[in-house]
Amino acid sequence: MFWTRFAMLLKDVTQAPVNPRKKPRQARAQATVDAILQASAHILVRQGFDGFNTNAVAERAGVSVGSLYQYFPNKDAIIAEMVRAKRSRLLTGLQAAEAAHEDAGLSEVLAALVAATIAHQEGWPQLSQALDRAAALMPLSEEGAELTAAILGVLHRVLRHHDVADAEVASLDLLALCRGMIDAALLRGEQDMDLLQARVMRAVLGYLGLRAM
Amino acid sequence: MFWTRFAMLLKDVTQAPVNPRKKPRQARAQATVDAILQASAHILVRQGFDGFNTNAVAERAGVSVGSLYQYFPNKDAIIAEMVRAKRSRLLTGLQAAEAAHEDAGLSEVLAALVAATIAHQEGWPQLSQALDRAAALMPLSEEGAELTAAILGVLHRVLRHHDVADAEVASLDLLALCRGMIDAALLRGEQDMDLLQARVMRAVLGYLGLRAM
DNA sequence: TCAATATGTGAGTTATTACTCATGTTTTGG
DNA sequence: CCAAAACATGAGTAATAACTCACATATTGA
Numbered sequence: 054m055f056w057t058r059f060a061m062l063l064k065d066v067t068q069a070p071v072n073p074r075k076k077p078r079q080a081r082a083q084a085t086v087d088a089i090l091q092a093s094a095h096i097l098v099r100q101g102f103d104g105f106n107t108n109a110v111a112e113r114a115g116v117s118v119g120s121l122y123q124y125f126p127n128k129d130a131i132i133a134e135m136v137r138a139k140r141s142r143l144l145t146g147l148q149a150a151e152a153a154h155e156d157a158g159l160s161e162v163l164a165a166l167v168a169a170t171i172a173h174q175e176g177w178p179q180l181s182q183a184l185d186r187a188a189a190l191m192p193l194s195e196e197g198a199e200l201t202a203a204i205l206g207v208l209h210r211v212l213r214h215h216d217v218a219d220a221e222v223a224s225l226d227l228l229a230l231c232r233g234m235i236d237a238a239l240l241r242g243e244q245d246m247d248l249l250q251a252r253v254m255r256a257v258l259g260y261l262g263l264r265a266m
Numbered sequence: 267m268f269w270t271r272f273a274m275l276l277k278d279v280t281q282a283p284v285n286p287r288k289k290p291r292q293a294r295a296q297a298t299v300d301a302i303l304q305a306s307a308h309i310l311v312r313q314g315f316d317g318f319n320t321n322a323v324a325e326r327a328g329v330s331v332g333s334l335y336q337y338f339p340n341k342d343a344i345i346a347e348m349v350r351a352k353r354s355r356l357l358t359g360l361q362a363a364e365a366a367h368e369d370a371g372l373s374e375v376l377a378a379l380v381a382a383t384i385a386h387q388e389g390w391p392q393l394s395q396a397l398d399r400a401a402a403l404m405p406l407s408e409e410g411a412e413l414t415a416a417i418l419g420v421l422h423r424v425l426r427h428h429d430v431a432d433a434e435v436a437s438l439d440l441l442a443l444c445r446g447m448i449d450a451a452l453l454r455g456e457q458d459m460d461l462l463q464a465r466v467m468r469a470v471l472g473y474l475g476l477r478a479m
Numbered sequence: 480t481c482a483a484t485a486t487g488t489g490a491g492t493t494a495t496t497a498c499t500c501a502t503g504t505t506t507t508g509g
Numbered sequence: 510c511c512a513a514a515a516c517a518t519g520a521g522t523a524a525t526a527a528c529t530c531a532c533a534t535a536t537t538g539a
Contacts, residue, residue, distance in 0.1 A: 075515080079506065082516060102403070106496060117518045122498065186399060190314065225454070226447055226465055233446020234439055241438070252439055252473065259472005260465065288485085292536065295486060319526055330488045335528065 074126050086124050088114040090138075093131050098179045102187075107131075129191060136188045139181070140200040143173045147207045159215040160254075160263060166208065167253050170231055171246055178239035185236070204228075217261060227257055287339045299337050301327040303351075306344050311392045315400075320344075342404060349401045352394070353413035356386045360420045372428040373467075373476060379421065380466050383444055384459055391452035398449070417441075430474060440470055 077083040092114035096105050107128050111118045125131050150165035157165075174181045193201065205224055212220035231253055238249050258264065290296045305327035309318050320341050324331045338344050363378035370378075387394045406414065418437055425433035444466055451462050471477065 077516090079515065081505085085516080107498075108496065111519095118498075119500085119519065120517055123516075128497065186402070189399070222465070225450065226469075229446045229450035230443050230469055231446075233442045233444075233449075236446075237438065237442035252435070255475065256439075256443055256469045256473040259475075260469040262468065262472075290486090292485065294535085298486080320528080321526065324489095331528075332489065332530085333487055336486070341527070 074122075074124055074130075077124060082124070085114075085116050085120055088116060089121055089124070089131065090135060093135060094177070094180055097183045098177065102183065132184070132187045133191065133194050133197065136184050136191075137194065137197050137200065139184050140188075140197060140204065143170070144200055144204050144207070146170075146173050147204060151207055151211060159211070159217070159261075160258060162211050162215075163257055164250070164254055166211070167231060167250055167257065171235055171250055171253075174235055174239055175246060182236060182240060185232075223261070227260060230256055230260065287335075287337055287343075290337060295337070298327075298329050298333055301329060302334055302337070302344065303348060306348060307390070307393050310396045311390065315396070345397070345400045346404060346407050346410065349397050349404070350407065350410050350413065352397055353410060353417065356383070357413055357417050357420070359383075359386050360417060364420055364424060372424070372430070372474075373471060375424050375428075376470055377463070377467055379424070380444060380463055380470065384448055384463055384466075387448050387452055388459065391449070395449055395453060398445070436474070440473060443469055443473065 077086050089110060092110050093105065096109055096113060100109075105128075107118055107121055110131065111121045114121070121131075125134070146169040147166055150169040151162065154162045154165050188197070205228060208224040208228060209220050212223055217223055234253050234256065235249065243249055290299050302323060305323050306318070309322055309326060313322075318341075320331055320334055323344065324334045327334070334344075338347070359382040360379055363382040364375065367375045367378050401410070418441060421437040421441060422433050425436055430436055447466050447469065448462065456462055
């Protein structure tokens with residue numbers, strides 16, 4: 054019928070509230086969600102973004118597409134959740150490093166933060182990279198934005214605590230600097246993390262006008 | 267999601283010299299190609315990768331899809347050409363900076379190189395970023411790879427000429443460091459290029475163990 | 480002038496894939 | 510034990526977009 058061609062005009066004029074999918078309540082549901090996330094990571098690393106489609110993810114996870122869409126409103130939400138989890142882990146690592154060196158000198162705290170950042174990326178650098186890229190291209194969820202702010206916040210707090218001038222800009226610069234160096238190094242397969250750490254620290258301390266430790 | 271629309275990673279691993287299309291011979295054909303590239307840039311910046319499809323590009327360029335496919339064998343080739351052109355421009359800028367400071371001290375040459383890099387990204391930071399990202403996801407054309415090597419080569423040569431140890435690794439690190447800081451700063455809308463330059467130089471000189479100029 | 484060649488056209492073909500829904504199965508609370 | 514709620518299924522639908530092709534127009538060179 055001709056009118057079906059106009060059905061699109063009727064749908065969803067009002068903005069959708071980013072589809073509240075159900076949360077898993079039973080253990081098997083949680084297992085399904087975990088399987089989906091694990092399969093997603095696997096596919097992202099092995100096939101890249103091109104192989105990453107919901108059918109493939111569901112198949113590899115051993116669940117049906119229908120199940121996938123019970124817990125993720127759309128494909129992006131899977132990526133968003135992986136990014137969220139990754140950010141959350143980094144934040145935890147940084148906070149731990151901060152706490153463990155509360156009374157130490159600036160260089161020492163920064164070294165701990167850099168080490169935590171490297172360790173965080175090291176495990177699965179290809180997945181880390183893929184997720185970082187995706188994160189840059191996606192509108193962040195509210196929680197994602199909060200986590201990003203909190204990550205920057207740790208650095209900012211440390212710098213201010215040690216009376217660094219322009220802590221605001223410095224934290225942005227240092228984060229970008231570290232990310233750039235670490236990503237590039239891991240991407241080209243670098244193995245020696247201590248060496249990488251030392252090089253990053255030279256740049257960081259140089260930026261701040263401090264001498265090497 | 268942008269990545270599903272790119273053939274980049276999976277197709278023709280083993281084959282196809284990715285250029286079986288005709289080169290423009292008449293002026294109007296060159297105009298067509300230019301229009302396509304310009305439209306592509308516009309769409310990439312305004313709509314991102316999601317809006318970047320051949321139909322949209324052709325429409326905005328004011329040509330037909332058929333014409334587009336006369337000069338570009340596939341969608342990726344458009345991006346590849348933009349990346350190639352961008353790399354080529356950067357290389358030219360760096361070589362000019364190098365030549366203009368042949369007999370100067372290391373700090374001075376580096377400052378010129380950093381300035382050239384900033385100037386290069388400054389014009390359209392969003393396009394720069396989009397292309398950088400795309401380049402990371404695409405297999406480089408032969409010429410693209412050569413350009414990348416040449417860009418690194420300039421830095422490498424400068425470092426070696428001034429007897430920097432580990433010039434190989436240092437050039438990789440410094441390039442990544444600069445890219446990271448500059449991209450981030452321009453994307454968040456920073457305006458003061460002299461200030462940015464000074465901050466980048468602090469990191470660069472610190473990395474090399476040199477004092478500020 | 481007039482073929483040969485270069486360039487331009489855009490509706491149509493085709494493959495892909497995000498996402499739905501009618502229906503079936505399992506778990507839970509009372 | 511039994512309904513209701515949670516969970517799972519996967520063939521099917523519909524939208525999208527890469528790319529083709531048969532044909533039209535413009536330019537060139539002799």
